[in-house]
Amino acid sequence: MTTGAITFEEGGRQAKISVEALMRVNGNQTDFDIFESSLTGWLPPHESDVFTKADHDRIVRSICDELTARGITYTIE
Secondary structure, three states: OEEEEEEEEEOOEEEEEEEEEOOOOOOOOOOEEEEHHHOOOOOOOOOOOOOOHHHHHHHHHHHHHHHHHOOOOEEEO
16 A cells, blocks of 8 residues: 545645555455545645635545546545
């Protein structure tokens, strides 16, 4: 397992969500665990910008869509 983060960028602002990359033991294993609760707001210098539930949900959905498009499996924790 490798712990890291995925950085999402939108309109010059960035947000990070924590992930763990898993090694495949068989064809059914998840590639990533995504820790949804780690996505809490915009990174500096935009940390004071409003970060809504809609922002949170849109970013998670966008990351999941991108992983799916790349054939990467995941679970949301």
